[in-house]
Amino acid sequence: EKGVYFSPEANAYVVSRYADVSQVLRDSRTYSSSITTGAPKPPPDSEMAKYIPFLLLSDDPDHARRRSIVNRAFVPAKLAAWEPLVRSLCTQIVDGLSGSEVVEFIDAFAVPLPITVITHVLGVPPADAGRFRSWSDQLAASIGAHNVDPGEVLRIAKEFAAYLGPLLDEARNREQNDILAIIAAAEAAGELPRHDAARFVMELLIAGNITTTHHLSSTLLMLARNPELADRYRGDPDTIPKLVEESLRLEAPIQGFFRLATADGEVGGVKIPAGSRVMVLYGSANRDGATFDDPDTLRPERANVTTHLAFGRGIHACLGAPLARMESRIALETLLSRTTSIELAEPADNVEYLPSFVNRGLRALP
């Protein structure tokens, strides 16, 4: 019943209500992001410190400066320009599946779509897609897993940074239509050292791919479990964005992240001493009955459907949210327009989630 409590397992004050989660996320001065993913921050003079996520683990003033540079790659005009590409990639994937009776949706669609999209919007040569994907998988696996060998992560990060170097050099001469070209221009202007440019690209892979995969598969499961809903959106695709939001609310792909208290504070009536770890539960906040009526029910038409915290809030709110929303909308438009019904190949109760208290994602979806 308590909205804020100390959990010895997480070694953190756990914050679960909507208003309290919002308070912590907005107060980035008191609640530092230096431990967002839960792992301790490597010492600043260590080699690993050069490869940790560029935005996610930084605080102001560094964060504000960094974000103002990379925001240029995610402005609405860029997003609009990428939409036809996303549509054609969705169509290509579905074309490849047509005729199959049973497909495993995650392998067949939810994994390849975000990776292929990011390869294109970054401006990575198509011939490198396979290698790129394997780095992306390895880097993503290094976050939130418990049995990670730091030496191995460092090796992969270095290999990836070495691969990216020549691509950034080349991108300097291109028009700024892709993310690498935009970052290379910031680098040329002296705003962004090379190793920061590389770790920003790594961060996009770590933050953007697995989250979108989990969101797409959770949403497809909802449609398979609610055929009348699938029919409704098939008939009225303009309302798909609301379904996307309600899916993010109910099945937040990131259930919770951490903050480090830099000063004594109080949240939900509980005192939190300086130096404490704090875990903010986006997923729980999204099911707070004080904010969302009938919180456990799928109701895409609810008036406050967009106010969920699945993309966080405050200075660290998801940089890629507009891209993720666009990918999801177009994926659903494509899947619904190209099918007459979507059914689970296995009994509905058989679905299994990955064992993680950070990521909410299905293991498989046949």
Ligand code: HEM
């Ligand atoms: C930050 C969720 C897709 C890039 C975040 C945060 C959340 C989140 C909750 C805030 C972390 C915090 O409070 O510390 C999601 C979900 C996604 C998604 C649910 C898909 C459905 C993407 C995509 C990209 C991306 C597609 C990029 C291609 C980032 C980056 C940050 C971030 C760079 C760090 C922002 C900062 O610290 O200023 N995301 N994300 N995300 N996300 Fe996403």
